[in-house]
Amino acid sequence: MSKLRIGIIGTGGRGIHCFGKTFVGSHADEVEIVALADSNPVRAQGAKTELGIACELHDSAAELACRRDLDAIVIASVDCSHEEHALLALEHGKHVYIEKPLAITVEGCLKVIEAARRGNKVLSMGFNLRHNAVVHKLRELVEQGVFGRIFSLQAIEHYNGGRTYHSRWNRQKASTGGLWIHKGSHDFDVINYLMGPQARPARVACFANVSVFRPDQLPFPLRDGVAAGPRCSVCPYVKECPDAAPANDNLLFNDETAAIDGYYRDECMYLSAKDTHDQGIAIVEYDNGATASHSEYFATPLTNRHYLIEGTASHGEGDLHDSCVHWQTRWSNERFECRIGPQKGGHGGSDPSIIQAFLDSVRTGSKPRATAIDGLWSVAVGVAAEKSRAEKRVVELSDLFDPRCDLLRD
Ligand SMILES: NC(=O)c1ccc[n+]([C@@H]2O[C@H](COP(=O)([O-])OP(=O)(O)OC[C@H]3O[C@@H](n4cnc5c(N)ncnc54)[C@H](O)[C@@H]3O)[C@@H](O)[C@H]2O)c1
Structure with missing residues (x-):
């Protein structure tokens, strides 16, 4: 070969x-x-x-x-x-x-x-995330009809990742379109994936704010005449700050690379200029009447994604941290559990899986688990969420593009 x-x-x-x-x-x-x-x-x-x-x-x-x-x-x-x-x-x-x-x-x-x-x-x-074993199992159960018709879904993300999202380019809309697009596109995609292709997102409402990673919330007292920041690696409070994470010392990111593009990965997440959020909730109505919500929290000790599925036949939950799926039938109240356990490789085993799948698709021409059309649907929800937040109104996806256009037929 x-x-x-x-x-x-x-x-x-x-x-x-x-x-x-x-x-x-x-x-x-x-x-x-x-x-x-x-x-x-x-x-x-x-x-x-x-x-x-x-x-x-x-x-x-x-x-x-x-x-x-x-x-x-x-x-x-x-x-x-x-x-x-x-x-x-x-x-x-x-x-x-x-x-x-x-x-x-x-x-x-x-x-x-x-x-x-x-x-x-x-x-x-x-x-x-489509290659994450928990999401994969949930999707399998959806396809087997275990939940019946899904009428509501919740995705909750806790990410102890203030550093990632508020210390570097990710915090600026010019670079990402906003965190609902940069980060939320993952979760909106999981929701779309679990809803299935017969339901498409139709409208979005969103609330999101910077509640913690801002100058008035510095987690240590300032000494007279001693300014904090601008980066952890040069900050005089590096020892007092519980969030300090100097990061400027490898072959990809160091003073020499930063001299070229000014890119540091450890800007103070409280003081850094940003135009995105550190917590928020987006709610989505689908064209079949189903509803969904995605909430994300970055100032938190947790790192987890949790999904809740409400269907006509069962209630289901998936927890990435515990690597576990369980569901309970509506009338007979039987409870089932599938413990998946830790998977090898980055992002709970999903990185090696998606890389292998890509190589297989290139060799065989097989359709990837997620396509550009899936990419569009999640970005569209993210764009609508950003617009809803900015304009304080419900945003119709049909005002952003024609959801029925030929280009989007699979
Ligand atoms: N799927 C996931 O789980 C996951 C996780 C992390 C990041 N990401 C995505 O991966 C991408 C990279 O993120 P990252 O965390 O590695 O960022 P990074 O900052 O570590 O790397 C980005 C690189 O792109 C380079 N770059 C910027 N503009 C460029 C241009 N015009 N031409 C060529 N190179 C350019 C930068 O110099 C930098 O080396 C982002 O789109 C991010 O959303 C996905």
């Missing part, structure tokens, strides 16, 4: 620590990383060193995309570049794995779907 020749755009955490390391590790026999591209050439060089491979480096995605010696491209750049990078890769006839979100606007998603249709190549949407 000849090796698949792969290029990676975006040599940061996801591109290198997840994809790059997996390719040179457990997939070394079937994959060759031919080229890496990053707008920061020092980071790209650090990535090459970290992977310990002899590959070509590019400082533009366009240069990498037009290489003739690539079968597939992994897009792991910042969210606001996904649309451009996907269009480049598809126009040059490459199979694509694209990290969520597909794009940060609905229009961008539609353009990518159109290009994917024209090119007839695999586009695997990076919804690794």
Whole structure:
């Protein structure tokens, strides 16, 4: 079997620590990383060193995309570049794995779907939660009809991840479209996946605020004349701050890489300028009358996702932290439990699974578990949630795009 020749755009955490390391590790026999591209050439060089491979480096995605010696491209750049990078890769006839979100606007998603249709190549949407064993089990139960007709779903995310979301680019809408798109797109996709294709999101209402990660909530007293921040690695309060997490000391992220693009990963999450939220709730009505809610909390000691399913036949719950699914029938009140247990690999085993599935799809042409159309539906809910929050009103998805347009037929 000849090796698949792969290029990676975006040599940061996801591109290198997840994809790059997996390719040179457990997939070394079937994959060759031919080229890496990053707008920061020092980071790209650090990535090459970290992977310990002899590959070509590019400082533009366009240069990498037009290489003739690539079968597939992994897009792991910042969210606001996904649309451009996907269009480049598809126009040059490459199979694509694209990290969520597909794009940060609905229009961008539609353009990518159109290009994917024209090119007839695999586009695997990076919804690794679909490969999580708990979500997979819930979906299996849905398909077996265990819940009957689902009329309501709740997704609750606790993520002790203030650092990830409020210390770097993720906190700015210009980079992500907002956290409901950047982060929520995962959960809106899980809700859509469990609802099934016969129900489509129709309208969204949302409330979200910055309640904790703001200057008046610094978790330590300031000393006279001694300012805090701006980054943990230089902050005079690093020893007093329970949230301090200096992060500026590896081959991808250090003073040399930051000298090129000013990108530090440890900006004070209380003082950093941000235009997104640290807690909020989005509620969705589906076109069949079903309802759903997704709530996310970033200032919390917990890291977990919990799903609740209400159906005409059963109530169900899935818990990612406990790796467990249980359900209870409506009239006979029988209770069933499926303990899945810990899975190997990043994100509860979903990273190795989605990577393997992508490679299989490229080799066989099989349809990925999540497509660009799935990417659009989750982004559309996220865009509507951001709009609802900003305009304090219910937002109709049909005001954002035509949900019945031909492009969206699978
Ligand atoms: N599926 C998941 O579980 C998951 C987890 C984390 C991140 N992500 C997604 O993966 C992507 C990368 O996130 P990350 O945490 O690795 O970020 P990161 O900041 O660690 O890496 C992003 C990289 O993209 C590079 N970049 C920025 N603009 C570019 C451009 N125009 N051309 C080429 N390179 C460019 C940056 O220099 C950086 O090296 C994001 O879209 C994020 O939403 C997904």
